[in-house]
Amino acid sequence: xxxxxxxxxxxxxxxxxxxxxxxxxxxxxxxxxxxxxxxxxxxxxxxxxxxxxxxxxxxxxxxxxxxxxxxxxxxxxxxxxxxxxxxxxxxxxxxxxxxxxxxxxxxxxxxxxxxxxxxxxxxxxxxxxxxxxxxxxxxxxxxxxxxxxxxxxxxxxxxxxxxxxxxxxxxxxxxxxxxxxxxxxxxxxxxxxxxxxxxxxxxxxxxxxxxxxxxxxxxxxxxxxxxxxxxxxxxxxxxxxxxxxxxxxxxxxxxxxxxxxxxxxxxxxxxxxxxxxxxxxxxxxxxxxxxxxxxxxxxxxxxxxxxxxxxx
Amino acid sequence: xxxxxxxxxxxxxxxxxxxxxxxxxxxxxxxxxxxxxxxxxxxxxxxxxxxxxxxxxxxxxxxxxxxxxxxxxxxxxxxxxxxxxxxxxxxxxxxxxxxxxxxxxxxxxxxxxxxxxxxxx
Numbered sequence: 001x002x003x004x005x006x007x008x009x010x011x012x013x014x015x016x017x018x019x020x021x022x023x024x025x026x027x028x029x030x031x032x033x034x035x036x037x038x039x040x041x042x043x044x045x046x047x048x049x050x051x052x053x054x055x056x057x058x059x060x061x062x063x064x065x066x067x068x069x070x071x072x073x074x075x076x077x078x079x080x081x082x083x084x085x086x087x088x089x090x091x092x093x094x095x096x097x098x099x100x101x102x103x104x105x106x107x108x109x110x111x112x113x114x115x116x117x118x119x120x121x122x123x124x125x126x127x128x129x130x131x132x133x134x135x136x137x138x139x140x141x142x143x144x145x146x147x148x149x150x151x152x153x154x155x156x157x158x159x160x161x162x163x164x165x166x167x168x169x170x171x172x173x174x175x176x177x178x179x180x181x182x183x184x185x186x187x188x189x190x191x192x193x194x195x196x197x198x199x200x201x202x203x204x205x206x207x208x209x210x211x212x213x214x215x216x217x218x219x220x221x222x223x224x225x226x227x228x229x230x231x232x233x234x235x236x237x238x239x240x241x242x243x244x245x246x247x248x249x250x251x252x253x254x255x256x257x258x259x260x261x262x263x264x265x266x267x268x269x270x271x272x273x274x275x276x277x278x279x280x281x282x283x284x285x286x287x288x289x290x291x292x293x294x295x296x297x298x299x300x301x302x303x304x305x306x307x308x309x310x311x312x
Numbered sequence: 313x314x315x316x317x318x319x320x321x322x323x324x325x326x327x328x329x330x331x332x333x334x335x336x337x338x339x340x341x342x343x344x345x346x347x348x349x350x351x352x353x354x355x356x357x358x359x360x361x362x363x364x365x366x367x368x369x370x371x372x373x374x375x376x377x378x379x380x381x382x383x384x385x386x387x388x389x390x391x392x393x394x395x396x397x398x399x400x401x402x403x404x405x406x407x408x409x410x411x412x413x414x415x416x417x418x419x420x421x422x423x424x425x426x427x428x429x430x431x432x433x
Contacts, residue, residue, distance in 0.1 A: 018363075025364075033371065036344050036396055037363040043345040043390065044363075067362025074368060 007042070010057060011049050015042045018064065024072040026079040085162060092159020093285025099152030100278035106145035107270060114138040139194050147190045154183035156281050157214065163287060164217075164226055175213040182209025204245050211241035211273070227283045237276030240269045318403060320410040323376065329369045332359060334378065334400065334408040341382045343395035344370070370398065378404035 007015070018041045022034050041064065048060035115138040125131040161176035182205075189203030218235030225231050244265070251257060326334070336342060336350035348361050373379045382397035400408070 029367075029371065033367040037367050039393060039395065040344040040348060040363045040366065044348060063360055064362050067364045071362070071364030071368045075364075 007046060008049060010054070011042065011046050014045050014057065014061065018042075018045075021068060024068065025075050029075050029079070089159045089163045089287070090285045092156050092162070093281045093283070093287075095152045095159070096156025096281030096284060097278050098281075099149045099154075099156060100274040100281060102145055102149035102152060103277075104271065104274045106149055107267075109142070109145055111135070111138040111142045114141050143190050143193050147187050150183055150187040150190060153277060154180055154187070154210075156277075156284065157183060157210075159284055160217070160280075163284060164221075167224065167226065175216050179210050179213040179217070182206050182211075182213065186210055204249070207241050208245050211238040214238040215242060228287045229283050233276055233280045233283060237273055237280050240273050244269045318377075320403065320406040323378070323407045324411055324414055326407070326411045327369070328359060329361060329365050330373060330378070331408070331411055332361070333366070333369055333373065334404055334411075337379060337398060337400045337404070338408060341397045341399035343387060343397050345390070345395070346387065347398070373404070376403075377401055378407055 015038065019034075019038050022030055022037060025034070045057065045060055045064075048056040052059070115134055118134045118138060119125070122134070125134055157176065157179050161180075165176060185206030186203055187206070189199045189201075189206050192199035192202065214234060215238035218232070218238050221227055221231045221234050227233060332351040332355065333347055335354065336347045342350065344363070344366055348363075348366055351359055351361050370379065374381070378401060379398045380401050382399050384394045384396045386392045386394055
């Protein structure tokens with residue numbers, strides 16, 4: 001593909017010049033398509049020269065320069081957009097990992113723990129009023145870590161949508177929107193726990209929507225093998241909460257008890273879910289690296305998909 | 313779930329470059345220069361595609377699953393240089409069909425409104 005020694009001199013010079021100006025395109029695009037563009041240029045240039053001589057060559061160059069200018073801008077803009085998106089997906093993966101850790105830690109941080117820290121900074125209370133004030137602050141701060149954790153996970157979910165949304169049909173994409181809405185509802189519920197009993201219901205509905213729709217994505221991920229590692233992770237992360245909430249609700253209707261009494265079940269539900277969410281975040285930020293890997297090419301997962309013929 | 317159920321209408325309207333590349337590949341696989349020549353022939357030279365437009369479109373069409381790479385081999389009608397061939401996918405064929413239908417209905421609409429009489433006063 002590289003030598004055209006029998007070509008007329010003007011065609012050879014033109015091909016060399018064109019090869020040089022290909023440097024204007026993004027590196028990955030150039031690596032993937034540069035040799036083919038050069039070959040097509042040479043074929044078309046030779047054809048123009050044979051058919052119309054030097055004027056034909058000039059006219060061909062005018063068309064090519066216009067085409068080069070227009071498409072260099074297009075490809076550079078595409079690359080910039082793609083890089084921004086890849087960075088966002090990677091960050092959202094880290095956000096989900098961070099959210100899972102914060103959520104797990106939030107169960108170790110209760111009002112007593114915060115109260116002890118306040119005493120350490122402010123000194124032990126010397127009056128009942130001070131004692132009540134510190135207690136009130138501790139109770140209000142108690143829900144902050146969980147709220148922050150949920151918001152970080154919601155950011156992660158929006159990265160999931162960005163990363164995998166295009167591979168899903170409209171209904172599944174809508175599921176992500178419900179999932180983000182559920183996450184925000186959960187955060188609002190968690191933040192209001194100290195102010196209203198209804199906040200538990202808001203929290204439960206939010207968790208159900210968030211994890212329920214994410215579990216549906218989990219089914220889709222397993223069926224399509226979406227994740228770079230084990231595609232069952234989203235399902236593992238999201239199965240437990242909806243199951244627990246449903247069982248709890250059934251129990252509430254049947255017995256009137258607020259919480260289903262199962263020793264340590266709640267701890268296990270949380271731990272399993274957040275370990276899986278951490279792994280999902282890890283897969284998400286890893287997936288963004290796989291997509292932008294130069295060995296795969298320009299338009300990463302989709303390209304890899306289609307090059308192997310694995311598509312409709 | 314994912315692209316397997318992709319609706320061809322989601323891709324419409326196509327850009328002229330994409331439509332002509334799909335049309336050029338409709339009767340069999342071709343390499344880049346053959347696509348370029350075919351486009352020039354079927355449009356009576358009214359569309360001349362440069363290498364940047366051709367391969368920029370090919371890149372996006374590969375990513376969207378409209379075409380796929382076949383193999384690399386020389387074209388006996390040219391020289392002994394190896395060239396990468398492309399062919400339509402099932403989705404690409406359906407998208408081409410849908411776009412042709414869309415354009416045909418537009419032409420029918422224009423004819424129904426007797427657009428051609430405007431120029432003649």
